[in-house]
Ligand SMILES: Nc1ncnc2c1ncn2[C@@H]1O[C@H](COP(=O)(O)OP(=O)(O)OP(=O)(O)O)[C@@H](O)[C@H]1O
């Protein structure tokens with residue numbers, strides 16, 4: 001019979017086992033993304049009382065009103081310092097997320113635009129984004145000189161804010177994190193779906209039984225990749241749904257949703273193949289688990305799954321170019337944050353991930369060729 | 376079907392410096408039950424794995440039903456049923472599902488699949504456990520399921536690597552019955568390895584004895600006994616420390632003793648009763664405590680002992696002799 005026929009038989013076997021353990025699979029698929037979202041996505045649940053050091057060199061009523069307005073809603077917790085040097089050293093220590101400086105003459109010259117300076121700690125993007133949005137919101141309300149009735153006498157114009165952000169203040173951090181997490185979950189899902197069953201089948205002797213059956217041995221390999229892809233899609237789609245429930249949004253709408261499903265599928269396929277390649281050369285489950293993590297974690301990081309690639313140390317950035325996950329993550333960002341994935345990028349991402357899959361299948365086949373000698 | 380179900384020609388397998396199978400040639404006739412007997416590490420599994428095409432021979436070749444396993448593995452395997460040394464059933468699937476998947480992998484047509492599954496369940500005597508997960512089965516049930524699974528596609532040749540090692544007597548008897556039945560009713564050629572002498576003796580039409588990778592004897596059980604030219608044997612067991620004294624008494628009685636692990640054995644020559652009487656007297660004079668003394672027909676164990684100088688059961692592998700030397704020094 002054909003390679004595909006035998007692959008299908010072995011795949012139905014995997015699915016029978018999958019179905020038997022469906023409850024475990026569901027729980028695992030829920031726990032996996034939830035843990036990641038809790039670990040990483042807690043960034044996204046806009047933190048309260050973000051500590052901020054404030055230096056007021058002005059002291060006018062307008063500056064005091066500005067400070068009061070910042071503290072409304074308890075999103076940030078302002079502590080005042082007399083010198084910028086003091087405040088900046090706290091920022092360096094990481095004990096505050098930002099320093100806000102109100103320069104002298106903040107409101108002395110009605111002709112010029114009042115300015116505040118904000119120094120953000122980019123290593124805490126979640127807090128930094130809260131500070132940014134609070135400051136820019138208050139700044140957009142403009143100068144307020146009235147001590148008693150601020151609303152009745154608003155001055156026209158707004159305060160200009162000089163700051164640098166990790167990424168645009170308008171972006172929703174949940175979407176940013178979830179976009180990265182679903183790709184990582186897809187990669188991990190395959191690593192733990194395909195490769196693990198290769199190893200457990202080797203341990204149980206099933207692999208030997210398959211390899212002595214009158215079938216093409218590569219059907220074993222293909223069925224494992226197919227199963228890993230299903231497992232990966234199952235986990236990553238669950239992660240996506242959970243992500244949407246906690247507030248992530250898909251700027252590109254329904255089309256974007258479908259595009260996400262496609263990108264996840266491609267990542268699952270590629271990593272399923274990588275996983276089988278690794279598993280063909282590993283004997284022990286523990287070794288495999290270690291290798292799988294050592295490969296997947298850094299690849300996710302280098303792809304900018306959690307921190308934008310631009311914030312990575314310079315020497316790492318070229319690596320991102322050769323990382324297929326970078327393209328998958330970029331696609332999710334385009335879909336979830338920017339609002340549309342240009343067709344050309346959808347096509348190039350697809351080609352890159354399929355090419356990655358092909359290379360990995362070839363390597364896996366090479367590694368798998370002599371696997372019966374090492375049973 | 377060709378005259379020979381399996382032809383093994385000058386088969387060699389080396390693992391680095393170790394020659395696990397050393398120039399073995401063997402023809403197994405269609406319809407026979409052949410027992411490959413040998414201690415741990417003798418090279419039984421390595422031989423089987425080469426027949427299966429799992430291991431590539433260092434040199435030599437294997438034909439299964441006239442088909443070269445190395446060149447046409449898929450074709451050759453279609454005619455083989457396999458029971459590996461490790462029990463292989465998928466614990467997460469039911470007995471019926473286990474059978475069904477393998478039925479498909481052996482390309483049983485969909486229309487006959489159900490019938491084949493039922494046939495195998497019957498054979499394994501597992502009808503009432505059809506829908507139970509194999510993970511809940513006892514070792515013997517798994518082994519039966521596996522053996523039946525190997526027969527589902529009506530192969531011409533059945534290969535079994537130590538099918539009954541570790542099983543209780545009931546399950547062992549069931550598997551023996553199953554093997555006899557399919558050999559007789561379906562003329563399936565059986566090649567099985569075993570460490571159990573009784574098993575080879577009872578089941579096999581012919582026996583090959585393998586030790587350190589070499590085939591050291593080949594023939595029917597009766598032929599093998601004849602070959603070593605022994606009528607009866609005298610055997611005495613005693614504490615390890617007393618064995619040299621016992622052996623000494625054997626020699627004085629005019630016997631040629633061999634001392635495997637825990638006993639002294641010698642082929643009886645001449646008038647049996649005379650020798651035995653003399654031996655008994657010498658033993659009682661030397662005041663050594665003998666637990667047991669007996670005279671019996673030679674078993675395959677004795678054949679093995681005669682051929683290799685050690686017993687099948689007390690070998691633990693390649694390094695046994697060295698281990699013994701070390702233990703002796705202690
Ligand atoms: N893959 C391998 N690599 C290196 N040495 C091996 C390998 N497989 C087997 N051997 C060695 O080859 C020799 C024969 O092993 P084999 O498994 O064929 O013995 P066996 O007769 O089946 O023994 P047992 O009764 O324990 O199953 C042993 O010394 C074993 O250690």
Ligand SMILES: [Mg+2]
Pocket residue numbers: 419420421460536
């Ligand atoms: Mg063995």
